[in-house]
Amino acid sequence: MSRFDLTPPTQAQREALIAGLSGEERRVLLQHGTEAPFCGVFLDNKREGTYCCRLCGLPLFRSSAKFDSGTGWPSFFEPYAEEHLGRIRDTSHGMIRTEIVCARCGSHLGHVFPDGPPPTFERHCLNSVSLAFVDAGEPLPDPLGRGGAEAGPA
Template sequence: MKWTDVLNYAKNGSPQPDTRVEKSDAEWQQLLTPDEYRITRRKGTERAFTGEYCEAHEPGLYACRCCDTPLFDSTQKFESGTGWPSFTEPVKENVIKYEADYSYGMTRVEVMCAVCDCHLGHVFPDGPKPSGLRFCINSASIRLAKSDVAL
């Protein structure tokens, strides 16, 4: 996947996920802590360098905090120096949803879980090779799953 693919998905729609998880706002509020809810369901952002996985180096899969869909492999995690966990690519093309984000006077591409619409963070074209992508993800939006989650 390259930056041109990301822009195409943000403009024309993302690949369809294998399944969908739909819950009411009240159900999400019951399942998540107030901070997780603010970030995952209301498109919030945790403060830089404060997230649980910012400095994590354990092997495993990072799954969506809301629906447990595997999203990123720890082998694709890198130190970006930005204060948020950063990954070069998702585990599968259809687990991430891309949308143009024009908030705060900027133009960015928001990334969400394609299965449940959980706000994850943003993707930028300044990552390492080979993808050149940096998926900048809120720790509150993901959880490290050891071997209990399968692709």
């Protein structure tokens, strides 16, 4: 069980969070878009820390689970906590994939594929615009004002 509050934001909180998004962030997070490959700000990020949902701040992935998949998008082999992700069958674009969304706010993050490295053999392929990054040792974001945000991994 997660030590983070997974209760969805209220409509007022959601509207306030959406107001702070760029057009590209809205297109990807809210309309299930995809950013172009090899252009995301976190593709080559090597810093230690935590990747969080750009909209609601929920921790999604640790830098220690990031790997270079060669696909052009930041890739991770395991989530921060499995219950922080929702998995949805996606049959768009003439293929069957598994979409991953933030379990708290429902924002589109990317897709997960069964071709990652051990130990999970999963490749969580993420859009950089779906993410916010918190350096190790810094407090995690708390845009919903729920308190209890913990520091990212040291």
